[in-house]
Amino acid sequence: MTDELLPAERKVHEELGHLPLDFGAMAVVSNLFRASAAIRRHMEARILADDRLSWTSFVALWVLWVWGEMESRDLAAAVGISRPTSTGIVNTLERRKLVRRKKNTNDGRMVRVSLTPAGRRKIESLFPRFNAEESALTAHMSPREQEHVAALLRSMLRDAGEL
Amino acid sequence: MTDELLPAERKVHEELGHLPLDFGAMAVVSNLFRASAAIRRHMEARILADDRLSWTSFVALWVLWVWGEMESRDLAAAVGISRPTSTGIVNTLERRKLVRRKKNTNDGRMVRVSLTPAGRRKIESLFPRFNAEESALTAHMSPREQEHVAALLRSMLRDAGEL
DNA sequence: CCCGTACCGTTCGGGCCCGAACGAGGTGGG
DNA sequence: CCCACCTCGTTCGGGCCCGAACGGTACGGG
Numbered sequence: 262m263t264d265e266l267l268p269a270e271r272k273v274h275e276e277l278g279h280l281p282l283d284f285g286a287m288a289v290v291s292n293l294f295r296a297s298a299a300i301r302r303h304m305e306a307r308i309l310a311d312d313r314l315s316w317t318s319f320v321a322l323w324v325l326w327v328w329g330e331m332e333s334r335d336l337a338a339a340v341g342i343s344r345p346t347s348t349g350i351v352n353t354l355e356r357r358k359l360v361r362r363k364k365n366t367n368d369g370r371m372v373r374v375s376l377t378p379a380g381r382r383k384i385e386s387l388f389p390r391f392n393a394e395e396s397a398l399t400a401h402m403s404p405r406e407q408e409h410v411a412a413l414l415r416s417m418l419r420d421a422g423e424l
Numbered sequence: 425m426t427d428e429l430l431p432a433e434r435k436v437h438e439e440l441g442h443l444p445l446d447f448g449a450m451a452v453v454s455n456l457f458r459a460s461a462a463i464r465r466h467m468e469a470r471i472l473a474d475d476r477l478s479w480t481s482f483v484a485l486w487v488l489w490v491w492g493e494m495e496s497r498d499l500a501a502a503v504g505i506s507r508p509t510s511t512g513i514v515n516t517l518e519r520r521k522l523v524r525r526k527k528n529t530n531d532g533r534m535v536r537v538s539l540t541p542a543g544r545r546k547i548e549s550l551f552p553r554f555n556a557e558e559s560a561l562t563a564h565m566s567p568r569e570q571e572h573v574a575a576l577l578r579s580m581l582r583d584a585g586e587l
Numbered sequence: 588c589c590c591g592t593a594c595c596g597t598t599c600g601g602g603c604c605c606g607a608a609c610g611a612g613g614t615g616g617g
Numbered sequence: 618c619c620c621a622c623c624t625c626g627t628t629c630g631g632g633c634c635c636g637a638a639c640g641g642t643a644c645g646g647g
Contacts (some may be wrong), residue, residue, distance in 0.1 A: 267578065269490075269502060282552070283559035285570040289572050290558045292461065292577035297460035298504050299584040300453065305635095317603065325434075327439050333626065337431060341461050346604050348627055353602075367614050370625035389445070395453045397448035398583050402576060407448040410576055413565060414455035415430065420561050421462040468605095480633065496596065511632050512596055516632075531640050533595035 281318050293417075300398060308391050312383065315380060317342060319391070322376065322384040330375035332365070358416075359383055430455075456580075463561060471554050475546065480505060482514050482554070485522065485547040486540065493538035494529070522546055 266274075266424055270288065278284075295313070299314050309319055317340065324339045325331065331339070337347035354360035360382035364372035399407055429437075433451065441447075464479050466488070472482055480503065486500045488494065494502070500510035514537055517523035522543035528534035562570055 265578075272478055273490055275534070280552075281621090282555045283562075285567050285574075286558040286562040286573040287555060288578070289562050289565070292574050292581065293456070293460055293463070294481050295504060296581040296584070297578040299581050303584040304637095310613080327436055341458060342603085343605055344430075344626070347626080348602065368625080371432070371612095373628065388444075392445045392450060395449040398580050399446075399449040399452050401454070401579055401583075404448050405539040406576070408454050410573060411451040411455050413446075413569070413573055414452070416461050416564055418455065418459040418609065419562050420564075421466040465605095478632065497594090505633085506647065507596070508598080508636080508637055531595080531643070535596060 277337050303398075304391065304394060308347070308387065308394060312387070315388075317346075318350055318354060319356065319384075319387070320346075322380060323388065325360065325374065325376045326381065326384045330363075333372045333374055336374055354380070427528065430458075442577055449482065455586070462531075466561075467557060471550065471557060472522050480509075481513055482547075482550070484510075485543060486551065488523065488537065488539045489544065489547045489551070493526075496535045496537055499537055517543070 266288075270291075273287070274284070303321075305316055309316065314322075319342050322337065324401070326335060328335075328339065333347060333351065334344060337344045337350075340347065342350070349358060351362065355362060358377055361375050361377050363373045365373055372387070402410065429451075430574070436450070437447070446468055448543060458587065464484075467482075468477075472479065483503050484499065487499060490500075491502065496510060496514065497507060499514075500507045503510065503513070505513070514525065518525060521540055524538050524540050524543075526536045528536055544584075
């Protein structure tokens with residue numbers, strides 16, 4: 262594992278090194294975003310492209326798989342997108358018959374969303390391949406390191422939400 | 425620092441625990457994305473909203489600040505976006521007079537992009553506030569932990585690109 | 588001097604993404 | 618029974634994002 266700085270990071274030190282900045286924090290956040298975007302692109306190209314699924318649509322299927330039928334606002338929150346975006350994603354998935362909308366009879370405002378059988382088959386065949394790729398991406402970390410990194414990420418997540 | 429599992433993660437273990445999946449890898453990747461999206465939203469709302477700048481536009485300004493005038497394709501690569509997206513971003517920033525396009529006289533295909541004085545003033549006033557927020561987000565890590573996490577993220581980045 | 592090949596930035600089409608605003612449905616106090 | 622007030626999903630407008638395709642420029646071999 263090379264923990265060398267990236268060329269971009271070296272250039273930053275050259276140009277900005279004299280300023281009173283927190284370079285440790287910068288390294289964490291910028292690499293967090295680089296890694297996130299790269300992994301997303303990797304997964305979309307390698308696993309999701311055959312089914313013309315975006316990352317977000319895939320996450321939506323996965324959330325519905327894990328949680329079962331749920332109300333639209335809860336789906337948005339679980340996927341990590343706004344309610345307008347969720348409307349669009351559900352439209353796309355409904356058009357492809359992977360997901361179904363149902364009116365809630367108790368409360369006329371709510372819409373309940375769930376997987377169709379085809380949607381369930383899709384995520385059940387896709388997810389193991391997806392997880393195998395995740396596994397390859399984290400193969401150079403020990404289980405202890407994995408849990409440590411996950412914990413640090415969770416605390417950054419919490420801070421970003423509260424702070 | 426609570427390193428407790430999120431409710432969503434507990435539910436995943438309940439529902440999927442019996443399947444032969446790599447849950448450690450899952451925890452790393454899913455929290456990587458949750459954190460990335462949360463930080464992005466946090467920064468856009470807290471630092472960038474006043475100037476109506478998106479995260480990506482901000483990164484473009486930052487890259488041009490650090491590297492100076494550069495060719496459009498290199499800008500795209502450094503920001504981490506495709507060339508078509510880069511065209512759009514540069515259009516937006518040019519419209520706001522933060523960035524300038526210039527034809528390269530040697531090679532008629534190339535376009536060189538650079539900050540305007542207004543663009544330079546903007547990023548120089550914005551970045552310290554941005555970095556202070558990064559600093560707050562990583563305050564609970566020791567410098568050693570920060571470098572460790574950055575190194576692990578760099579190696580995931582590398583794997584996602586090569587693998 | 589061509590012409591095939593390669594690479595540039597851009598355009599096009601379609602999906603994702605958000606904040607603001609809207610209409611419909613629900614709720615509680617007067 | 619109202620009628621403010623809230624929350625739901627959706628629509629609208631505008632920006633971001635990519636792969637494919639296009640016109641323009643460069644360059645090397647025949």
